[in-house]
Amino acid sequence: MSTGRPLLEVENLKKHFPMTRGMMKEEIGRVRAVDGIDFTVHQGETFGLVGESGCGKSTAARTILRLEDPTAGSVYFDGDDITEYDKAALKRYRRNAQMIFQDPDSSFDPRMSVGESLEEPLIVHGMGDRSLRRHLVKDLLERVGLQAEDINRYPHEFSGGQKQRIGLARALILNPSMLVADEPVSALDVSVQAEILNLLDEFQDAFGLSIILISHNLGVVRHICDRVGVMYMGELVEVGRTEELFTDPKHPYTRSLISAIPSTDLDDRSQRVRLSGSVPDPADPPRGCRFHTRCPEVIPPDHYDLEQETWRSLMDFKQRVEERHLTIEQLYVMLYPDEDEEEMDVPESLPQEEVTSVLSGEYGLESGIGDRKAAEVFEATSGHLAAGDLETAIELLESEYRTVCQQETPPVTDEGPDHRSACHLRSEGAAPLSGESESVATD
Amino acid sequence: MSTDTDSKHADVTFEDIDWEEYDGAREFTPLMLAKILVLGGITLAWVLDWQFGSHRDPLFTVDPAGILEIAPNPGNVEWLFTLTIAVLFFYVVVPLYLNPRMTRHYWREFKKNKAAVVSLVFLGFIFLLAVFGPFIFGRPEIDITNAYQPPVFAGGTWAHPFGTMQSGEDVFQIVIIGARVSMMVGLIGCLMIIVLASAVGTTAAYFGGMVDEVLMRFVDIMLTFPTFFLILYVVFLYGGDLFTIILILGLTTWTATSRLVRSEALQRNEEQYIDAAKNVGAGERWIITRHLVPNVSNTIITAATLVIPSLILYEAVLAFLGFGDPNVWSWGRAISVGRSDLQNAWWIATMPGVFLFLTVLAFNFLGDALRDALDPRHE
Amino acid sequence: MTEQPLLSIRDLKTHFHTDDGVVKAVDGVSFDVHRGETVCIVGESGSGKSVTSESITQLIPMPPGEIVEGSVYYDGNDITTMTEDGVRSLRGSQIGHVFQNPQGALNPVYTVGYQIREAILSHRDVSKAEARELAVELLEEVGIPEAPTRVDDYPHEFSGGMKQRVVIAIALACDPEMLIADEPTTALDVTIEAQILDLFRHLQQELDMSIIFITHDLGVVAEIADRVVVMYAGKVMETGSVEKIFENPAHPYTKALLECLPGQAGLEPIPGALPSVTDPPNGCRFHDRCPYAIDMCRTGEQPPLHDLPGDHAVSCIHYEDGDGDLPELEDVDRMDAAIGGAR
DSSP states (O other): OOOOOOSSEEEEEEEEEEEEETTTTEEEEEEEEEEEEEEOOTTTEEEEEEOOSSSSHHHHHHOOOOOOSSSEEEEEEEEEEGGGGGHHHHHHHHEEEEEOSSSSSTTOOOOOOOHHHHHHHHHHOOOOHHHHHHHHHHHHHHHOOGGGGGGGGGGGGHHHHHOOOOOOHHHHTOOOOOEEEOOOOOTHHHHHHHHHHHHHHHHHHTTTTTEEEEESOHHHHHHHHHEEEETTTTTEEEEEEEHHHHHSSSSSHHHHHHHHHHSSSGTTTTTOOOOOOOOOOOTSOOOSSSTTTTEEEEEETTTOOOOOOHHHHHHHHHHHHTTTOOHHHHHHHHHOTTTTTTOOOOOOOOOHHHHHHHHHHHHHTTTSSSHHHHHHHHHHHHHHHHOOOOOHHHHHHOEEEEEEESSOOOEEEEEEEEEEOOTTTTTTTSSOOOOHHHHHOOO | OOOHHHOOOTTTOGGGOGGGOOSSOOOOOOOHHHHHHHHHHHHHHHHHHHHOSSSSOOSBBBOOOSOOOOOOOOOHHHHHHHHHHHHHHIIIIIHHHHHHHHHHHHHHHHHHOOHHHHHHHHHHHHHHHHHHHHHOOOOOOOOGGGTOOOGGTTOTTOOOOOOOTTOOOBHHHHHHHHHHHHHHHIIHHHHHHHHHHHHHHHHHHHHOHHHHHHHHHHHHHHHHSSSHHHHHHHHHOOOOOOOHHHHHHHHHHHHHHHHHHHHHHHHHHHHHHHHHHHHHOOOOHHHHHIHHHHHHHHHHHHHHHHHHHHHHHHHHHHHHHHHTTSSSSHHHHHHHHHHGGTOTTHHHHHHHHHHHHHHHHHHHHHHHHHHHHGGGGGG | OOOOOOEEEEEEEEEEEETEEEEEEEEEEEEEETTOOEEEEEEOOTSSSSHHHHHTTTTOOOOEEEEEEEEETTTTTTTGOOOOHHHHHHHHTEEEOOOHHEEESSOTOOHHHHHHHHHHHHOOOOOHHHHHHHHHHHHHHHTTTTTHHTOOGGGGOHHHHHHHHHHHHHHTTOOOOOEEETTTTTSSSSHHHHHHHHHHHHHHHHHHOOEEEEESSSHHHHHHOOOEEEEEEEEEEEEEEEEHHHHHHHHHHHHHHHHHHHSSSSSOOOOOOOOOSSSSSSSSSTTGOOTEEEOGGGSSSSOOOOTTTTTTOOOOGGGTSSSSOOOOOOGGGHHHHHHHHHO
């Protein structure tokens, strides 16, 4: 279906939100909501953007629609760069690119009848003829499965599913060629979700619409998308055709996401991959691969012979130290949790052996670290921590527990036609640890 | 109605529209036309009267049946009051009439509060008295021979149902004129607050950033401004006519309401329908006037209604202290005049006092009931 | 299971008196929860699943809510006849609650440790220091890393998933025998949801608790339930072991729910909408959306729960004799004709 130039090309799109402080609006950092994403959407194609909340998928969509101005990058729609549009051109663009919103309750002005809400786009674009407007609205209401008489009713008189149908009608009434649907069914009951998804499908076929579907529900995405992009912390970690991506995911994050879908198959119970931790602060994203802080397949150095799980724990430990936790005060509390906070008298240094054992317990390393060298580093680090020397501990971990995942940004690897991923495991040079990753996946 | 529109565009559907044909045409409904004509007409007449009219002679004199002489010679206040009533008609009465379902809903909520219903009836009566009373019952005039007549229920006559003052003015007529003054102060002031507070509040909330910062800092300064001394100063400089006092009251009391409006509008601004409107290409003015203002109108109306009693009291206090308009019989001035005669002619201060008290109380009840009825959380 | 169930709900009816009439949110619901098992109540929004759970410990606002009929036996005692104090002490010490939105359940101005301590101190006679120790233990129990140092953090310093863990810790503070969790993972991402479900499973094994888990997500049900109660418009449509419900669903509604899950092959929506709960239809509540409905489904009352083989019962006329099966779809009209003819 995709011949010729794509309808939408997104190139290195970035959207940062500056965090400011004080009267002078001094910038103290920025939230990198979208941090350089590339993808294309062809005429008549459905492209899915998935990821956890806060990964930047909604911001990406809003930026593509110019509801937010991008920080950098370009978005070509039908060959034109929409980031350079002026007001008049932007208004014309709005006729071609429309949006369906997530929350059917808040996406309609409660003081406007359905007719007024649906006529709004027509009035804004200069259609003065009221009877023609009413006619178009009634016709469209019937086509999305409601009744022409509904035109005079108010949003609160409709159920969530019906409101989402009206939302679809509002998005269609300007006859756009692209629809952005931001979690269109996540606020609906399952029994209604299917209706809306089927309706979306129907209209796509009828009008050759391109759709960008944003969802955290991989079931929904798998059902209606032709291609899928997986986002993590503002970056696309994998893009590919839906079936290929679901049956043969290349990026560990994609694998974790797919495996986290609750399945109705009882045999699958507790077969889900567990991601440890939660999404890091997007204002201070991790170095290298942004997923390395949670990745179950983070790459160990060549000279260690470690279980993958142990290496994960050691990385968690390293991360914690790098965040300047595990200070001597905190270690003291961990060693003697019964002591009263106010009367605490923290000594200069703590007994090293006890610290090591507490830390082994905390990071699930009681059964021992497989590799002798790695174990020595762990003990040495605990020693520095016990002496309150956080800096030396950080240096030691930095030089000894090195991983390419933390050192370098993973390059984009072509995985075949229309399929790419950004993971060190997939790039040349790094030996994929397929055997071990299997054992982790089934946990 | 729907059948003939349908047949006209029988086979046109949304995908047939060629949008290049449509650009910028705005359609005028009869209602919009009527609004522009009436409001524009009043404003124009005001400007003409102000520029060319005489202060002494009435605009025209009509005496249809010989009993009711109509000879209006409106001053600035009268023009502004006429404009206010016209605005209230188009933006309160007409919408209520056009949305009978909404009206019924609000009425159902409103009538739960019995005190407020009584207040509404009372205020309606006072309003009618204020608008038409002076033309029917005439204005108070000095008549020394008739001084200190007691009211009818204390042995007086029906010629002066509420008795007379020390200079023989009819207290009933003074009460009517006072009602007119109070209504002018309350309604004009309230309208000014509504307009200023919603314009500033919604604009600050919608644009945010620098605009918000500048507008809200200005509001902060206004809030700390001692209005009372400003009025004293202006009265001292220019003499305190009612028009000036109302303007000052309106221009200095909108700030607290605008803060309320802004915080409400900030919440509304986060709703997805604002994004939806942006996304179809609506401009800033459209979004503010069509979406933000209507959706914060409950807050505005409630807050402004609750300001009315304090405006009326403010005017009464000024008049009582002698800073009011010396040409206008306001309730405050009547109370002030009657206060020295409380021993021998209690009705002079008491009658206007009772009306002032009841009016302020009624507006407070009304405001409370409106807040309950309009509260979107109850919908 | 022959032992006495920990919780036994019999013919519970919770109604709400509103301006528009009486909302029959829960209209005759019965089910049991045994010790150490997880029962999932599943249904669409408006099915009455949350009201059912809130009726157990009378968390519903009364008025306008009212438990008009039925009994809730907890450990043999009828909660509906208890005094308010009795219910309150039960709520804190025997039955814990976890709500959907962890944001709203935590007070932002107190540390999480303080909030857990409060929960402990209000029901147990321990010293402050002991309470603090218990709080740390609880945080460790629910899988918060470095619990001793995190206990003095404020709620905003925790991520959404971690907050939900804290809420669970508070619910566990009084060592309850039963946990009622109302959509505890709906507000969370799938990856975090998986962690929280693990936690529930782990807690149950460790503490031998009974869990009532309310959800609309059949995927979650499959993941953690031992038994399932399928609700629709205030009535129980089907109940049974999780295996029966998923592998051998009997009620047309259950079948339809399973077929409309995105990601499954068919994606069949359920036509129509939930019936009115103020003026429920005659007969089976599901009849006007049910492809198998015959004339008899449209009259009388909701059919009783017919027992099926194994741990399984269904409220559908087609199973009247205890073993039947749904008719073929094309036979549905013929059945009407046959019954009509017989009359």
